[in-house]
Amino acid sequence: MSVTTNKKRRLITSALPYANGHIHLGHIAGAYLPADIYVRYLRSVGENVVWVCGSDEHGAAITLRAKKDKTTPQEIVDKYHVEMQEAFSGLDISFDHYSRTSSARHHKVAQDFFLKLLENGSFEVKTEEQYYDTEEDQFLADRYITGTCPKCEAENAYGDQCEKCGSTLSPTELINPKSTLSGSEPVLKPTTLWYLPMGRHEDWLKDYIEKGELDGAQHHDAKAWKSHVIGQCKSWIDGGLQSRAMTRDLKWGVPVPVEGAEGKVLYVWLDAPIGYITSTMEWAEKNGEDWRDWWQNPDTELLHFIGKDNIVFHCIIFPILLKEHGDYILPHQVPANEFMNLEGDKISTSRNWAVWVKEYCGENPDGSDVMRYVLASIMPEQRDSEFTWTDFRDRVNNELADVLGNFVNRVLVLTRKYYEGVVPNAPSDDALSKVDKKVLASLTEAPGKIADLIERHRYREAQLEAMNVARLGNKYLTEEEPWKLMKTDPARVETIMQIASQVVGNLGVLLEPFLPRTAEKISKAMGIAEKKWTDASTGIVAGGTKLGELPILFAKIDDEFLEEQVAKLGNNSSNTNPNIMPQKDPTTFDNFTQMDLRVATVTECVPVKKADKLLQLTLDTGLDVRTVVSGIAEHFKPEDVIGRRVVLLANLEPRKIRGVESQGMVLMATNADGGLRFITPEEGVNPGDVIS
Ligand SMILES: [Zn+2]
Known part of the structure; x- marks a missing residue:
């Protein structure tokens, strides 16, 4: 059994969601559900683990959103800070602490961090020309400038990117630039910026990422990192790391704590990951712990759960910042996921091509476990994956209802019918058939097998192995047919029902990281008080246990539900794309x-x-x-x-x-x-x- 109990500290972070929109299923499958499965498992084996997160409340997009909605940035972030937490709790995402980056505490932590880097000579200060809106009296972030794309001539390209042709741009390349704040033509004006010269760090970063080495010693197992994570980092480093500005000329954010830097804030990707530290400080204070044990003690393993769009920030920029500061540990593992698509297309907030978690949970208050199950089944661990409502229905009906729900229900119904709900005593070893022994052997192996997959961040396979325990039980019951033997061989039926009860009891423990509500119901019905991973065994349910009530675990999904969900996607009700390319002329x-x-x-x-x-x-x-x-x-x-x-x-x-x-x-x-x-x-x- 590879269950680890070395009492090392593990600090888990999930990407701070950006507080200008709702949480959708793609977010959950990327950075939150995998972490939740991992952390629930670690808690179950008694590991010393803390999981922190919080809302990322700075950055130009939030100010832009506030302008559009004719409100203040504070109101925007206050609204989404609450709504995002509702979405997370709707799917039983069990952070130990959820913070926010607009708090005074975080501003102070981020500013102190910046000042330490300044003192260490980590920055280069440069003055350069940037676009300035004279009507609004402010410098313009890339996203505040639109104009004609110099490559494809599309209107309304952004200062950093043309969404039409996908080109990466700089604001000065745009033809006829326009400020999105006032609509006026911006002027170039000199400004001072603090740059992080990342090129200085290429050598040690290469060793850190490719070999898992840090300061000449082994830091982590590089082979345990996902190949797409290492591949993306390598291509960044091999391409040469450019200096990146760590300050912005904006009004909303963490003010740059330097005299003469009024109107400047810290770059959001400097301040956001420091949010993990602030969140840990708040958690530690509540729990009588020293936060430094979690961030500055090399016995702590730091793991960042993120989507692939954040790899460079967590594997390159944040490690540089931590190392430059000098007091901090570096990430031990960054199990980034790829993207999950939806019904044949990329998830898109602006096109409403998304399943919104708050809405789903509001309409399906008992729908958490089934959604978690489907998302874990198709988790984009190694490559992009796709969510479809048809697949959702099939997995819920054919796997959860027909296999898991059916098996657990049959064991409870038969035990009630034959023994007034009391589990028969365990048979003596010589009463066991070959099949019985095989089932018991599988039960003995399952916890270690699932644990090993979870430790390696292979959550799809881990959940499949846990479900295989239910499949095994279902098959056992179907093939042994106790209902046919009750009259002729009641002793044999006792053995079968005893073993079947053990299978159900194990499910109450092994399913907990994946299906917490279902596991809770099963455990309660089987009289299991504590659901520790190590309790999973062939004797988890004692003979003589009186079984409790069990509600129907999974209702089947009908086609009407399916149609309703699909109809919500997109901005128009018909869902047809008016821009499908017409058919070409006939050919032979x-x-x-x-x-x-x-x-x-x-x-x-x-x-x-x-x-x-x-x-x-x-x-x-x-x-x-x-x-x-x-x-x-x-x-x-x-x-x-x-x-x-x-x-x-x-x-x-x-x-x-x-x-x-x-x-x-x-x-x-x-x-x-x-x-x-x-x-x-x-x-x-x-x-x-x-x-x-
Ligand atoms: Zn373009």
């Missing part, structure tokens, strides 16, 4: 068969020099290994592409692009908004397989 079958379409795997991917839009892919086609140049660099980073299986037009005439010979074309799906997606063959389709 012969034209089609001339094309050699094949499945290939991307084995390498690098940017093409001096070409912003191009990536150079190395493909294993089954036939050979070849190079293809693809114009997707504005949509994908190389590390997002490596390892993918793609569809290749293999017999397209070779063509030189920017000096590289491209031998074929990777096919992509384009949506009406110009978004590009790979066409991914299903499992079992291999390189070289021909598409016809």
Whole structure:
């Protein structure tokens, strides 16, 4: 059994959600449910663990939102600080402490941190020209400036990015720039900024991320980190780390604690991760602990649960800040998840293409466990995944109701019928059949197996193993058919029902990290008071135990529910996309068969020099290994592409692009908004397989 009980401290953080919108399922599947499963398990084995989070309440988007809603930033963050907590508690996300970054306490903590870095010479001070709105009398953050995109000529591109073509921009590149605050044309004006010269840190960061080494000693097991996390960090470092401004000219945020820096605040990605520290301080104060034990003692393991869009901040920028400060430990593990899509499209707040947690929980007060179950089943641990309501229905009906619910219910009903609800005594060893012994052996193995998967952050498989215990019990009961033996062999029925009760009892413990409410109901019915992981055993339910009441665990989902949920998606009720590309002119079958379409795997991917839009892919086609140049660099980073299986037009005439010979074309799906997606063959389709 790999259950750890070394009493080391583990400090868990989940990404601070941004307080300008509601929590949706994608957030939960990314940074909160995996942490909740992990922490519930650690608590159950008696580990010394603390899990902190809080609202991220600074940054330009909140001021912008306040302007739009004709209110103050404070009112915006006050509203979402409360609503986000309601959403989390609706899905039983069990933080030990939930804080907020607009508190006076946090401002002080962040400012002290900044001053220590200043004292340590961690910054470079630079004066540069930035856009300034003379009517509003303030400098403009990138998001406050819009204009025409210099690349695709789309109107309303932002100062940092064009959403139409995906190009990364700087505000001075925009044609006809406009302030979104006043609508006026901004002017360039010099301002002073404190930069973090990240290039200085490349060497030790490389050792830290690629080898898990810090200051010449082993810090963590680098092999335990997810490959996409390491891949993304490597590509950042290999690309050369640029200096990044740690201050902004804004009114809303943590003021820069330096004389003459009025009107400047700390960069939100400097202040937000320090929010983890403030949150821990508040927790420690409430619980009579010393927060320094959790942040400054090398016996503590620090784990950040985040989505993949935050990897650079948690694996590169925050570690630099912590190391520059000097008193802090560095992250031990950053089990970042990829993204979860929804019904065939990316989750999008602005298009209302999302399932809002507060709304779901409001309409389904008992819906927490089923949603947690489905999200854990499709958690985007290694690659992007997709939530659909049809899949939700199937998993709830076929797995939770038909297997788990049915099995537990049958054991209770039969025990009531045969023994007035009292669990029979354990049989002697010589009364056990081969099948009985196998079931008991599986019960003995299950806790260690599930624990090992959870420790490795493989929550999908861990939940599957826990559900396999229910599958095992269901199969046992169905095949042993105690109801047929009651008249002829009542002693045998006692044995079967005793063992079946043990299976149910174990579920009350092993399901707790995944389905806390269900586990609670089962434990109560089976007379299990404490649900410690180590209590899971073949004797968890004593003979003579009087079973309690058990409500129906899972109601089946009907099609009407399904239709209602799907109809909520999107901004219009019909859900049809008016911009679907029209069909092209007819072609012949012969034209089609001339094309050699094949499945290939991307084995390498690098940017093409001096070409912003191009990536150079190395493909294993089954036939050979070849190079293809693809114009997707504005949509994908190389590390997002490596390892993918793609569809290749293999017999397209070779063509030189920017000096590289491209031998074929990777096919992509384009949506009406110009978004590009790979066409991914299903499992079992291999390189070289021909598409016809
Ligand atoms: Zn553009």
